[in-house]
Amino acid sequence: MKAYYGKRATAENDFGYNWIPKITDDHSFFEYLYAIADGKMDGMFLMGQNSAVGAPNSRFQRKSMAKLKWFVVRDMVEIEPATFWRDSPEIERGELKTEEIETEVFFLPAAGHAEKEGAFTNTQRLLQWREKAVDPPGDCRSEAWFIHQLALRLIEKARASNDLIDEPLRALDWWYAEDEIGEPKMEAVLAEINGWHTDHVAAVADRGPHGGVLFPQDRQGQSHHGPQVADYNELKADGSTACGCWIYSGVFNRDGVNKANTRQSRDYLGHGWGFAWPSDRRIIYNRASAKPDGAPWSERKKLVWWESEKWTGIDVPDFKPNKSPDHIPKDGQSGLDGQRGDAPFILHEDGLGWLFVPKGLQDGPFPTHYEPLESPVRNELYSRDTNPVVNWFTRGENRFAPPGDPRFPFVLTTYRLTEHHTAGGMSRFLSHLAELQPEMFVEISPELATDLKIDNRDYVCLVTLRGAIEARALVSRRIRAMQLNGQTVHQVAIPFHFGTAGPLRGDAANDLVAISGEPNVTIMESKAMSCNIVPGRLPRGAAYRDWLDRYAPQSGPPNLHPEQPPPGAPTGGKFSRGQGKHGKAE
Amino acid sequence: MIGEGTQSTNQRRHNYVRENVDVGFFTDPTVCIGCKACEVACKEWNEVPDDGFTWSGSSYDNTGRLGASTWRHVLFLEQDRQKGNQIVGSSGDGADPFRWVFLSDVCKHCEEAGCLEACPTGSIIRTEVGSVFVQNDVCNGCGYCVVSCPFGVIDRRPEPLADAGGAFKCTFCYDRQKSGLVPACAKVCPTESIVFGRLDDLRARAHERVRQLRENGYGDAQLYDPQETSVRGIHAFFLILGEPEAYGLPPKPEVPTIYLRSAWLSAFATMIAAILVVFATFFFFA
Ligand code: SF4
Numbered sequence: 001m002k003a004y005y006g007k008r009a010t011a012e013n014d015f016g017y018n019w020i021p022k023i024t025d026d027h028s029f030f031e032y033l034y035a036i037a038d039g040k041m042d043g044m045f046l047m048g049q050n051s052a053v054g055a056p057n058s059r060f061q062r063k064s065m066a067k068l069k070w071f072v073v074r075d076m077v078e079i080e081p082a083t084f085w086r087d088s089p090e091i092e093r094g095e096l097k098t099e100e101i102e103t104e105v106f107f108l109p110a111a112g113h114a115e116k117e118g119a120f121t122n123t124q125r126l127l128q129w130r131e132k133a134v135d136p137p138g139d140c141r142s143e144a145w146f147i148h149q150l151a152l153r154l155i156e157k158a159r160a161s162n163d164l165i166d167e168p169l170r171a172l173d174w175w176y177a178e179d180e181i182g183e184p185k186m187e188a189v190l191a192e193i194n195g196w197h198t199d200h201v202a203a204v205a206d207r208g209p210h211g212g213v214l215f216p217q218d219r220q221g222q223s224h225h226g227p228q229v230a231d232y233n234e235l236k237a238d239g240s241t242a243c244g245c246w247i248y249s250g251v252f253n254r255d256g257v258n259k260a261n262t263r264q265s266r267d268y269l270g271h272g273w274g275f276a277w278p279s280d281r282r283i284i285y286n287r288a289s290a291k292p293d294g295a296p297w298s299e300r301k302k303l304v305w306w307e308s309e310k311w312t313g314i315d316v317p318d319f320k321p322n323k324s325p326d327h328i329p330k331d332g333q334s335g336l337d338g339q340r341g342d343a344p345f346i347l348h349e350d351g352l353g354w355l356f357v358p359k360g361l362q363d364g365p366f367p368t369h370y371e372p373l374e375s376p377v378r379n380e381l382y383s384r385d386t387n388p389v390v391n392w393f394t395r396g397e398n399r400f401a402p403p404g405d406p407r408f409p410f411v412l413t414t415y416r417l418t419e420h421h422t423a424g425g426m427s428r429f430l431s432h433l434a435e436l437q438p439e440m441f442v443e444i445s446p447e448l449a450t451d452l453k454i455d456n457r458d459y460v461c462l463v464t465l466r467g468a469i470e471a472r473a474l475v476s477r478r479i480r481a482m483q484l485n486g487q488t489v490h491q492v493a494i495p496f497h498f499g500t501a502g503p504l505r506g507d508a509a510n511d512l513v514a515i516s517g518e519p520n521v522t523i524m525e526s527k528a529m530s531c532n533i534v535p536g537r538l539p540r541g542a543a544y545r546d547w548l549d550r551y552a553p554q555s556g557p558p559n560l561h562p563e564q565p566p567p568g569a570p571t572g573g574k575f576s577r578g579q580g581k582h583g584k585a586e
Numbered sequence: 587m588i589g590e591g592t593q594s595t596n597q598r599r600h601n602y603v604r605e606n607v608d609v610g611f612f613t614d615p616t617v618c619i620g621c622k623a624c625e626v627a628c629k630e631w632n633e634v635p636d637d638g639f640t641w642s643g644s645s646y647d648n649t650g651r652l653g654a655s656t657w658r659h660v661l662f663l664e665q666d667r668q669k670g671n672q673i674v675g676s677s678g679d680g681a682d683p684f685r686w687v688f689l690s691d692v693c694k695h696c697e698e699a700g701c702l703e704a705c706p707t708g709s710i711i712r713t714e715v716g717s718v719f720v721q722n723d724v725c726n727g728c729g730y731c732v733v734s735c736p737f738g739v740i741d742r743r744p745e746p747l748a749d750a751g752g753a754f755k756c757t758f759c760y761d762r763q764k765s766g767l768v769p770a771c772a773k774v775c776p777t778e779s780i781v782f783g784r785l786d787d788l789r790a791r792a793h794e795r796v797r798q799l800r801e802n803g804y805g806d807a808q809l810y811d812p813q814e815t816s817v818r819g820i821h822a823f824f825l826i827l828g829e830p831e832a833y834g835l836p837p838k839p840e841v842p843t844i845y846l847r848s849a850w851l852s853a854f855a856t857m858i859a860a861i862l863v864v865f866a867t868f869f870f871f872a
Contacts, residue, residue: 431639432629434639436649437646438640441641472641473643476645477666477684478664478684504639
């Protein structure tokens, strides 16, 4: 709170807690997409994403964009969301008309990764700093610049108003100094994330530049804060410290070393290269590398061990430093003390690793097998075909074929090519990459090609209930038919990088993919669905819709799958539609 | 080598040009992942233009062949054969075998180079490190080299450039090497399928690799480094699985100039015959 609101956050006003915007509903990606489609959301900023190509049901995504009142797209090249209103399959097919679209589209040029500095993090929890190699060309700027400049302008507007709703903006402590091109100093942001003492007069014995105070001045040249905290153990709840994000605390403390920007590994775990949150711990639950008695299981792979009454090792111990291996909790002890000294998985209340997961997972306690939401075969393991707590996002534009639907006899999967990067904004537009994979194709086995009477390089159409695309047939023995429940099922595979903007033109694989959400973190099922293949070219223009209606009827009930709930019914897990409003799914 | 980090010969700085050390490329398809980073790095560094956006339908290969604007070319080979001890077919009994092999092809920098022999302007030279280099400001674009390369490597651009002669091929990143840098393709290869280094070291290493592979079920692993023919060995040599023809590599490449002797002899004989005929005719009518 002190990092958000600075001096304005006091014990009296509960450190400004009430200024923080509250979550009013599920605003995850697919939920707000539906809100846009239903006209319930006015505007959107799209940064570092190309949902007109790279998101499931991209045809529906593009059509929904036309319902926005304003739409800010920032990218290095003019990607499809920036041009959907004048150059998209929907415009060509007459499903959208430029003169009828009221969306105000702003396209802003973005800096590339070599043109901006800052930290990035990964699933290994490693924070690594990237230095700027060159200034971005022309008006291209980093995302940080954009957010910073937007914040400055919004704060200025809020100051000019006395509407109560603008109070949180007026209260913001937006202090970051800028460089010559208006980019905020990213190391100052990192220093704030690390945290500092709010009292300007240092109360701690300091080292490092400015007596341990990093970036001491705000944009007006005023002294802004005191010395950095060493790590999160130094943080206090009384307002005497501020910290942008405790897990990263220690990354840039009062020794003045930006640890995200270090590049000298000292050991085989890579300490000295970047900073792993929290506390530069490289492997979580590393107590498990030692036997119950505290000696390493393996001399070669040892991480931490119990020595002279404390935990020590190559890695930073993920354990209470002085909790002995034979610690047995006494009655009434709780928290970390309530766990045994030989229980390494400290985030579970019993400190043990779980194979049987009684809580937390929406679809626990054991892994099991359900068929994909669309499948040519039935589930041999259960009477149910699909996961009972999955979120179907039932909607007319997002239909699923029932199991074994004869109209969609083939299994379709999607994948990536090394030559292209996700939705292609950073690769399709570059000639040296574009020439290596210049056209949309579908990989088909020789047997299926014979059945369909098609040759290598022929054009074919792929169709699902969501849409249809055109691709060249790449006939290869790499693709094999599957034997499922005694039945031969053919599988085909498509890359997903193509779209209509830039030097290559190809249909987007995601036009075929449905929106769905597995119940824990709402990841869509984009790797398995059922489709049909029709040899020949896909009709262009208005003829597309009649063609699509012939192979994938677009009218009728939206829930064709027998296990699919009707629209609006409660489905799914923790974060999904209906959970907050209707309680747990059946 | 992979695992040596910045000390790998693919990464560390060197002095080969100043020391007149013969260098080479050893390309090993058994570790190539077909990422084409080598093709892209080559084009980026050497400012080679794209070849057009044409989809070939031939596996993942849309570049086709080495040429004036493709100096590294990753070949994608789909064969009905087994790869090493790979388990194929649903029963794992070896029936229905199939393999996908990637090989990054490049100019071979021959010991006895057809292009260099044929070049009438002296544009093509041999460098301190034993590579074959086209000096574009000397080249006049006659194209003799194009037909003289036994591997079909060197080629002319469809549209000649204003400030350079006609013929182009891999430069072995001679400009980088002069500054102690590793050629761009080897530098970026994530698996060290392309290894750059001293030719003698590479040859030793390649033999060891073949031995290792054969021991591990790759019965058809062999080196492609024709030293018995008039080419007398190549500086960019390859490990291959199976026969060279499958990779578009001639099993017995020859430098066309070896036919010069017989060509001159027959030309001489023809000339004598012609003179005799002329004289004979003269006497006949006299
Ligand atoms: S960079 Fe290396 S791994 Fe990638 S295609 Fe070239 S040779 Fe193969």
